[in-house]
Amino acid sequence: MERRGPTAAAARERSRPRSGDQYELRHGTASAVIASVGASLREYRDDDRDLVVPYPADAVRPAYRGATLVPWPNRVIGGEYAFGGVVRRLDLSEPERGHALHGLGAWRSWELVEADGEAVSLRLLLEPTLGYPWRLEITTTFALGADGLAQRVRAVNLDDAPAPYGTAPHPYLVAGPGPLESWSLEVPAERVQLVEPDSLTPVGIAGVGEGDGELDFRTARAIGSTSIDHAYTDLRRDERGVASVVITDPQAGTGVRMSWDEQCPWVQVHTADLPSGDRALGHRIGLAVEPMTCAPGAMDERREHVGPITVLAPGDDHTASWTLAPA
Numbered sequence: 001m002e003r004r005g006p007t008a009a010a011a012r013e014r015s016r017p018r019s020g021d022q023y024e025l026r027h028g029t030a031s032a033v034i035a036s037v038g039a040s041l042r043e044y045r046d047d048d049r050d051l052v053v054p055y056p057a058d059a060v061r062p063a064y065r066g067a068t069l070v071p072w073p074n075r076v077i078g079g080e081y082a083f084g085g086v087v088r089r090l091d092l093s094e095p096e097r098g099h100a101l102h103g104l105g106a107w108r109s110w111e112l113v114e115a116d117g118e119a120v121s122l123r124l125l126l127e128p129t130l131g132y133p134w135r136l137e138i139t140t141t142f143a144l145g146a147d148g149l150a151q152r153v154r155a156v157n158l159d160d161a162p163a164p165y166g167t168a169p170h171p172y173l174v175a176g177p178g179p180l181e182s183w184s185l186e187v188p189a190e191r192v193q194l195v196e197p198d199s200l201t202p203v204g205i206a207g208v209g210e211g212d213g214e215l216d217f218r219t220a221r222a223i224g225s226t227s228i229d230h231a232y233t234d235l236r237r238d239e240r241g242v243a244s245v246v247i248t249d250p251q252a253g254t255g256v257r258m259s260w261d262e263q264c265p266w267v268q269v270h271t272a273d274l275p276s277g278d279r280a281l282g283h284r285i286g287l288a289v290e291p292m293t294c295a296p297g298a299m300d301e302r303r304e305h306v307g308p309i310t311v312l313a314p315g316d317d318h319t320a321s322w323t324l325a326p327a
Helices: 008-015
Strands: 022-027 030-035 040-046 080-083 086-089 111-115 119-126 136-145 148-157 163-165 184-186 189-195 202-207 229-235 243-249 254-260 266-270 287-292 310-312 317-326
Touching: 022 119, 022 136, 030 136, 030 148, 040 148, 148 163, 148 310, 243 266, 243 287, 254 287, 310 317
Parallel strands: none
Antiparallel strands: 022 030, 030 040, 080 086, 111 119, 119 136, 136 148, 148 317, 163 310, 184 243, 189 202, 189 229, 229 266, 243 254, 254 317, 266 287
């Protein structure tokens, strides 16, 4: 039998970085790189400093670093949810806690729609599965400009039945060269979701000032040893309806601002704690700030205390956006 070498298409795939196709954006002193796997923000730099924790192009993306989360952000508790009176089950992508984490699009390769050097648009056709039996078309656009790096996510329901839907980004922000403990954090939120310590299953909502106030960052203060992996809501917004989380490195005089619109009434903040406490493995390497269109657990209509999820009727669309910028 004649042995044949790889096809040209196969050769191209073998040479493609593990994080997918790379799209570099530039504007002034700022640059960003978007990787097609998960429509992920792989790098964002300005004035020769990282604003997010980067990763190499040929690496398998570390967890969900920089990924676009669709059709739900955060956790479906126990991988089970009820929608329209029907209970469905999802694969457990967070088996150590027993949850379905961060949607279905984070490990898919998104296809290019267009790119021009300062912006790139990527598209994902999300086909029905047993756990999520709806067809969605999702398009995201990253644009780098004078106001920072903006991302917009638009979903269209191509199915003939209503679909539950949510989205969020997952960048790990870097305030400066100092350790995370020294960074100052401001989260303009009045309430926070309470969770079980190990499973992070939601158990209620409380004012941020209740108890010892450990999760109260309404006034900017040092993160210190506080461990955060919580969703905040009741956000203070400016006259445009924009809310912002700001982190700064007081010693270096640098920082990052994440701002988002009213489509995101929640924000998850996570100090990236690892059980090992090993800095070399990424323990507290950056601060995840994730504006979310819905709360953890919101896919399940039986969990009324977490608030509603967006429901897309057939043909309906939904758009949410956020911006990262130096502070």
